[in-house]
Amino acid sequence: MPKYEAVIGLETHIQLNTNTKIFCSCKADSWKVEPNTNICPVCSGLPGVLPVLNKSVVEKSVLLAAALNAEIQEKSFFDRKNYFYPDLPKGYQISQYDLPIATGGHLDIPLPEDQSSRVTITKMHFEEDAGKTKLENGRRLVDFNRCGVPLVEVVTGPDMHSADEAAQYLIRLRQLVRWLGISEGNMEKGHVRSDVNISIRKEGEDMLNTKTEIKNVNSIDAVRTAAAKEIERQIKVIEAGGEVEAWTLDWDEDTETLQKMRSKESEADYRYFKDPDLLPVIMDAAWREEILAELPELPLERRARFIEQYQLPVYDADILTNERSLSDYYETANAAYAGDPKRVSNWIMNDILRLINENEIPAGELKITPANLAEIIKMVDEKTINTSTGKALLEKVEASGKSPKEIVQAEGLAQVSDVDAIKEICAQVAAENPDQVAEYKGGKEAVMGWFVGQIMQKSRGKADPNLAREILKDLLAE
Amino acid sequence: MAALTDLTLTETVKGLRTGEFSSMELTQAYLERIDQLEPKLHAFISLTPDKALAQAKAADKRLKSAGDKQLPPLLGLPIAVKDVLSVEGIRATSGSRILENFIPPFSATAVQRLLDAGVVILGKTNTDEFAMGSSTENSAFGTTHNPWNLERVPGGSSGGSAAAVAARLAPVALGTDTGGSVRQPASFCGVTGFKPTYGRISRYGLIAYGSSLDSVGALGRSAQDLAELFSIMAGFDKLDATSMDLPVPDMHLNADVDIKGLRVGVPEEYFIKGIQTEVEEAVRAAVSELENLGAQVRQVSLPHTEYAVPVYYIIAPAEASANLARFDGVRYGLRVESEDIIDMFKETRGSGFGSEVKRRIMLGTYALSAGYYDAYYGQAQKVRALIKRDFEQAFEQVDVIAAPVAPTTAFTIGEHSGDPLSMYLEDVFTLPANLAGIPGIAFPVGFDSDNLPIGMQLMGSHFQEETLFRAAHAYQSASDWHTKAPAVG
Numbered sequence: 001m002p003k004y005e006a007v008i009g010l011e012t013h014i015q016l017n018t019n020t021k022i023f024c025s026c027k028a029d030s031w032k033v034e035p036n037t038n039i040c041p042v043c044s045g046l047p048g049v050l051p052v053l054n055k056s057v058v059e060k061s062v063l064l065a066a067a068l069n070a071e072i073q074e075k076s077f078f079d080r081k082n083y084f085y086p087d088l089p090k091g092y093q094i095s096q097y098d099l100p101i102a103t104g105g106h107l108d109i110p111l112p113e114d115q116s117s118r119v120t121i122t123k124m125h126f127e128e129d130a131g132k133t134k135l136e137n138g139r140r141l142v143d144f145n146r147c148g149v150p151l152v153e154v155v156t157g158p159d160m161h162s163a164d165e166a167a168q169y170l171i172r173l174r175q176l177v178r179w180l181g182i183s184e185g186n187m188e189k190g191h192v193r194s195d196v197n198i199s200i201r202k203e204g205e206d207m208l209n210t211k212t213e214i215k216n217v218n219s220i221d222a223v224r225t226a227a228a229k230e231i232e233r234q235i236k237v238i239e240a241g242g243e244v245e246a247w248t249l250d251w252d253e254d255t256e257t258l259q260k261m262r263s264k265e266s267e268a269d270y271r272y273f274k275d276p277d278l279l280p281v282i283m284d285a286a287w288r289e290e291i292l293a294e295l296p297e298l299p300l301e302r303r304a305r306f307i308e309q310y311q312l313p314v315y316d317a318d319i320l321t322n323e324r325s326l327s328d329y330y331e332t333a334n335a336a337y338a339g340d341p342k343r344v345s346n347w348i349m350n351d352i353l354r355l356i357n358e359n360e361i362p363a364g365e366l367k368i369t370p371a372n373l374a375e376i377i378k379m380v381d382e383k384t385i386n387t388s389t390g391k392a393l394l395e396k397v398e399a400s401g402k403s404p405k406e407i408v409q410a411e412g413l414a415q416v417s418d419v420d421a422i423k424e425i426c427a428q429v430a431a432e433n434p435d436q437v438a439e440y441k442g443g444k445e446a447v448m449g450w451f452v453g454q455i456m457q458k459s460r461g462k463a464d465p466n467l468a469r470e471i472l473k474d475l476l477a478e
Numbered sequence: 479m480a481a482l483t484d485l486t487l488t489e490t491v492k493g494l495r496t497g498e499f500s501s502m503e504l505t506q507a508y509l510e511r512i513d514q515l516e517p518k519l520h521a522f523i524s525l526t527p528d529k530a531l532a533q534a535k536a537a538d539k540r541l542k543s544a545g546d547k548q549l550p551p552l553l554g555l556p557i558a559v560k561d562v563l564s565v566e567g568i569r570a571t572s573g574s575r576i577l578e579n580f581i582p583p584f585s586a587t588a589v590q591r592l593l594d595a596g597v598v599i600l601g602k603t604n605t606d607e608f609a610m611g612s613s614t615e616n617s618a619f620g621t622t623h624n625p626w627n628l629e630r631v632p633g634g635s636s637g638g639s640a641a642a643v644a645a646r647l648a649p650v651a652l653g654t655d656t657g658g659s660v661r662q663p664a665s666f667c668g669v670t671g672f673k674p675t676y677g678r679i680s681r682y683g684l685i686a687y688g689s690s691l692d693s694v695g696a697l698g699r700s701a702q703d704l705a706e707l708f709s710i711m712a713g714f715d716k717l718d719a720t721s722m723d724l725p726v727p728d729m730h731l732n733a734d735v736d737i738k739g740l741r742v743g744v745p746e747e748y749f750i751k752g753i754q755t756e757v758e759e760a761v762r763a764a765v766s767e768l769e770n771l772g773a774q775v776r777q778v779s780l781p782h783t784e785y786a787v788p789v790y791y792i793i794a795p796a797e798a799s800a801n802l803a804r805f806d807g808v809r810y811g812l813r814v815e816s817e818d819i820i821d822m823f824k825e826t827r828g829s830g831f832g833s834e835v836k837r838r839i840m841l842g843t844y845a846l847s848a849g850y851y852d853a854y855y856g857q858a859q860k861v862r863a864l865i866k867r868d869f870e871q872a873f874e875q876v877d878v879i880a881a882p883v884a885p886t887t888a889f890t891i892g893e894h895s896g897d898p899l900s901m902y903l904e905d906v907f908t909l910p911a912n913l914a915g916i917p918g919i920a921f922p923v924g925f926d927s928d929n930l931p932i933g934m935q936l937m938g939s940h941f942q943e944e945t946l947f948r949a950a951h952a953y954q955s956a957s958d959w960h961t962k963a964p965a966v967g
Contacts, residue, residue, distance in 0.1 A: 051719065276797060
């Protein structure tokens with residue numbers, strides 16, 4: 001059997017996190033809202049209503065376009081995409097067709113060993129979402145709450161060659177939209193929905209064969225699974241001497257199966273034309289500059305800078321730049337600490353990340369501030385507290401919101417580094433445990449760990465364990 | 479004293495203010511006249527006497543209790559509203575079975591501004607279904623008859639409003655003009671009607687037909703009356719992205735409007751073969767009258783006029799094919815139940831729409847289809863730009879353009895109904911203004927030998943409505959065609 005290569009392109013709809021819908025003043029977010037309660041005459045398509053563009057949709061899309069290195073168009077248009085469906089109130093969807101907000105661009109996907117692959121972006125446009133239909137007891141029910149929710153669609157070239165690559169692209173795209181603060185990027189809520197275009201060819205060939213399109217794949221994992229299944233199906237068809245037909249397929253999330261929706265011949269003619277109810281979007285230099293002033297350093301740029309500037313391992317840089325608020329947290333803590341950047345990274349990756357995961361909040365919403373963290377690491381460095389006290393202190397700061405110093409003082413957590421005081425405890429422990437002293441002296445050095453434990457216990461954790469070990473060694477050697 | 483229903487808007491408002499009569503008396507007078515003549519004319523689809531009387535009663539209370547200055551400008555004035563404009567709580571059928579029982583939960587911006595100005599709404603006037611027609615014969619609720627001759631059409635699509643104003647069933651009425659639907663019925667019924675510049679009066683609440691052409695206008699007895707309405711309805715609306723944020727002149731036209739030096743253009747392309755001789759003569763005479771009043775008349779050319787009909791009958795149906803897609807039986811209006819959702823759409827639309835609406839939906843769908851778009855819709859847009867440029871060039875030379883409104887006076891009911899194309903050709907003089915987005919005003923300038931009114935229109939440059947109102951008012955100050963009333967019967 002010859003080796004096959006997949007050719008994959010994605011059309012991804014990202015739900016923008018604007019306050020209101022794209023063309024009316026209803027709230028954009030109707031997650032878990034009673035059906036048909038977040039609607040108005042405009043988004044439910046009553047006769048005589050008109051759409052009025054929410055500027056914030058343009059601004060958020062332009063940020064994404066810039067981050068994807070796309071060319072932002074000075075003049076773009078809205079078009080009507082005509083088709084009948086019960087969840088489409090106007091009988092057309094307002095979208096952008098041949099003159100969208102941005103064209104061209106790319107997203108780089110980092111690969112191991114400093115490699116990266118580039119996915120080209122062919123175009124980006126905004127559009128309104130449709131409602132939802134479901135069948136219940138033989139009745140078709142429609143919820144219009146989602147109508148008019150703003151989406152930005154990002155269309156790639158046929159640049160990905162495996163299901164996993166497609167998933168990697170989506171992971172980076174989702175990271176980017178969250179980083180830019182333009183979408184929650186929440187999969188469960190369907191904020192990142194993709195149509196997956198797939199064809200296959202023999203490895204080494206460069207032609208594009210007939211493709212199929214899988215509609216409405218609502219998570220990254222689902223894209224990976226659905227694409228893998230479709231690639232496998234197409235290979236089987238070819239191997240059996242058949243031909244891949246230009247089908248549109250539906251991905252059933254529950255059964256993880258692909259179903260044929262229609263073949264190419266029966267595809268709708270959407271009869272696009274410019275929507276006369278909306279003026280063209282004029283992106284003049286002033287507006288563009290105003291928007292792009294908010295464009296932050298991007299995740300891959302920051303990742304590279306962390307490696308360069310802080311000498312962090314790729315692994316650390318990857319994790320720290322996964323989310324913007326975490327990477328901001330790192331940089332602020334690092335600046336406050338003004339010491340070894342790797343040491344701060346270790347504390348964040350081991351301990352702060354745990355707090356973030358346990359509390360399910362972004363780094364920026366932790367009670368323990370980057371300055372608090374820096375302070376704790378310094379106290380450990382200066383041996384005011386030991387490492388385990390430091391870790392316990394993190395949790396206490398997070399729980400109470402008090403400063404580390406306050407807690408250390410109030411609870412008397414400061415480490416005992418007073419040689420005389422520790423000597424006294426050591427002598428006491430030695431006197432109380434003659435058997436262990438004999439074992440140690442008999443050559444069983446492992447007992448030392450047990451001794452240190454006893455000392456820590458007696459000092460209620462405050463003794464500097466390294467100092468205790470030295471003193472005890474001297475004492476027992478006498 | 480003349481009957482209350484014979485007063486102009488200006489006289490009516492003055493009478494209400496001075497307490498000469500109450501809004502109740504006035505409204506009742508109109509309702510009685512409607513009772514008497516409506517069986518002959520069928521100008522209304524819905525009458526709302528109870529609401530009207532309640533509004534009149536409230537208006538009277540305010541008129542009595544408040545000092546003059548705090549009162550809204552049109553307090554207590556009855557009006558009629560074309561049924562394609564939404565009025566909260568009153569059904570808006572658009573002349574269609576598919577919306578026979580649809581009651582809008584909000585009012586059109588233009589209507590709301592008039593309500594805020596204190597008007598009383600008598601009812602909703604008849605219209606060709608979704609404003610698609612030039613005779614009001616395409617209404618699902620029956621034809622309106624021309625008050626000057628009941629065998630004749632009132633024009634359309636705002637035929638109900640034109641007939642109502644002509645027959646003194648309302649002092650003024652709102653209409654809409656997508657391809658001449660205010661100006662042509664005004665001309666056929668011997669009343670004054672204006673369409674504003676596209677973007678001047680909000681389209682919010684106008685049940686859309688051709689979105690790039692639709693405009694809200696009004697019909698009344700004089701330019702002076704309509705100028706008052708215009709000043710109230712016009713202006714930016716945040717609910718309509720195509721409405722322009724420009725200052726609106728606050729027009730109160732008085733007797734001594736001067737048009738000395740006004741440059742009036744007469745386009746040769748509007749005096750074509752087939753135009754009724756009496757129409758041409760009356761319009762030329764009216765132009766001479768303007769000249770007598772001090773205007774400078776010169777010939778202008780609008781070379782692409784002949785393409786207006788084909789261009790319009792591609793663009794308007796194309797937009798309509800999308801605008802009317804929302805009538806699917808899912809959320810409101812008629813629903814014909816069926817097992818399958820696609821069949822439900824088909825059955826609902828099949829029985830809800832009339833034949834002219836179906837014809838235009840099919841025309842528009844075809845013009846937008848893959849493989850035909852460039853040859854039809856794309857090409858039509860290019861020619862539209864040329865028509866627009868014709869006007870821009872003409873308005874470099876003149877302030878207003880004077881032309882006939884329609885090639886003939888009101889035709890007989892049924893005359894064109896078997897031949898849609900001959901009906902479309904009736905629109906040849908009114909379509910260009912919509913395609914160019916410019917304002918126009920139509921007013922009576924004579925009668926033909928059958929005693930049917932003849933209208934002339936003035937067209938102006940974008941947002942120059944005031945020039946049009948002033949010119950028409952100057953003409954009306956020097957003539958009395960607009961004061962003639964039909965003897966209905």
